[in-house]
Amino acid sequence: MTLIVLHGVESVGKTTLGRELASYFGAQFLPEFGRSYCEINGTDISADELLLIGRWQQHNIEVALTEHRIVISDTDALMTAAWARMMLGHDLPELFAARKGDLYLHCSPDTPFVSDGLRVYGNPEERARFDSMAKAVLHQVGIRPVILRGSWDARRNTAKTAIRELIGLEPISLSS
Numbered sequence: 001m002t003l004i005v006l007h008g009v010e011s012v013g014k015t016t017l018g019r020e021l022a023s024y025f026g027a028q029f030l031p032e033f034g035r036s037y038c039e040i041n042g043t044d045i046s047a048d049e050l051l052l053i054g055r056w057q058q059h060n061i062e063v064a065l066t067e068h069r070i071v072i073s074d075t076d077a078l079m080t081a082a083w084a085r086m087m088l089g090h091d092l093p094e095l096f097a098a099r100k101g102d103l104y105l106h107c108s109p110d111t112p113f114v115s116d117g118l119r120v121y122g123n124p125e126e127r128a129r130f131d132s133m134a135k136a137v138l139h140q141v142g143i144r145p146v147i148l149r150g151s152w153d154a155r156r157n158t159a160k161t162a163i164r165e166l167i168g169l170e171p172i173s174l175s176s
Contacts, residue, residue: 001065002167003099004072007079007138007145008107009130013155017107018074021159027070033057034080047088051095054080058098070167076101078141082134096141103166104138104145105159
């Protein structure tokens with residue numbers, strides 16, 4: 001069982017990339033529970049709701065890992081912890097205790113922000129601040145993510161290389 005987590009702020013391509021990577025590697029893609037929750041309940045989220053979102057994301061991860069050899073998750077409790085830090089101004093320690101991924105792919109906010117009615121932090125200063133918090137959460141628990149930045153092709157190639165190394169596949173030429 002291998003858990004790969006896409007990490008990063010809103011509108012950086014986590015969902016699109018996660019689906020592509022899951023298809024490429026024959027893995028299970030696990031969508032972000034928090035997005036579904038906010039579609040129903042709105043984005044004015046309390047600490048209790050963030051804990052609920054984190055618990056459900058982790059529950060869904062655990063279920064997926066019992067059914068699939070490789071799971072690529074569009075977030076985890078640590079990203080929910082970053083949301084708590086950004087939205088509430090403090091940590092929710094329970095979120096730090098959840099199972100950690102085997103690989104974190106952190107998507108940098110060097111992509112255009114696309115508003116979709118649910119995304120909250122669209123201005124460049126907010127995105128940069130949130131990105132720093134998201135990386136700080138990983139650092140706090142000793143995780144060194146693979147940073148994905150630049151063009152979509154560059155992100156995709158960096159992610160594929162990191163996953164291939166993790167699961168023990170030989171690297172392939174990026175030109176093929």
